[in-house]
Amino acid sequence: MQVSLLLCVGTLAAAPLTLKKAEPAPSLSPEQKADYAQVIQPLFNAHCVSCHGPKKEKGKLRLDSLEATLKGGKNPTFTLGRPNSSMLLARVFLERGAGDVMPPKAERPLTEKQKEALYSFIEGQPIPADLAKAAKADTQAALAAAKPSARTDSPTGK
Numbered sequence: 001m002q003v004s005l006l007l008c009v010g011t012l013a014a015a016p017l018t019l020k021k022a023e024p025a026p027s028l029s030p031e032q033k034a035d036y037a038q039v040i041q042p043l044f045n046a047h048c049v050s051c052h053g054p055k056k057e058k059g060k061l062r063l064d065s066l067e068a069t070l071k072g073g074k075n076p077t078f079t080l081g082r083p084n085s086s087m088l089l090a091r092v093f094l095e096r097g098a099g100d101v102m103p104p105k106a107e108r109p110l111t112e113k114q115k116e117a118l119y120s121f122i123e124g125q126p127i128p129a130d131l132a133k134a135a136k137a138d139t140q141a142a143l144a145a146a147k148p149s150a151r152t153d154s155p156t157g158k
């Protein structure tokens with residue numbers, strides 16, 4: 001009796017599984033694409049692309065375009081709408097002392113606002129305007145504090 005019940009459950013469970021495979025990946029809304037371009041890509045450019053871009057591809061991961069970011073590296077980065085199973089978010093939210101934290105310990109850390117903006121984007125929601133503004137300001141501050149050679153916003157070249 002018990003065995004046949006289990007078999008029955010097994011057959012039922014198999015049907016939704018096949019359906020799930022056929023589902024297309026969730027696509028980004030125009031608002032999410034704008035958020036990526038205005039908030040997330042500048043953040044990656046300032047904090048990640050030196051190691052995850054055209055010059056270096058640490059972990060086989062590039063974060064210098066939306067396409068590359070969604071593609072992932074050795075491991076998937078995230079699935080939109082599932083922030084709590086995102087490997088990228090997990091590493092960004094680690095304690096600064098942790099060996100796996102991103103950016104690595106010696107680098108300038110992300111601020112709380114930058115991390116929240118990243119979380120909000122990966123949640124699959126438009127980033128709230130005040131949060132987007134704060135995260136952008138923090139990215140600008142990180143760029144301003146970076147080596148003069150890394151700056152692109154100074155007309156004097158300083």
Ligand code: HEC
Pocket residue numbers: 044047048049050051052058059060061072073074075076077087088091092100102103104107110
């Ligand atoms: C100074 C270099 C450096 C910077 C800057 C850096 N990373 Fe990394 N990252 C690495 C190295 C090295 C690895 C590969 C070894 C590992 O997985 O720890 C890695 C691996 C990763 C991985 C795992 C890739 C995979 O598929 O296994 C993720 C995700 C990641 N980094 C995200 C980031 C993010 C997000 C930033 C910016 C906020 C960032 N990293 C900035 C050096 C860097």
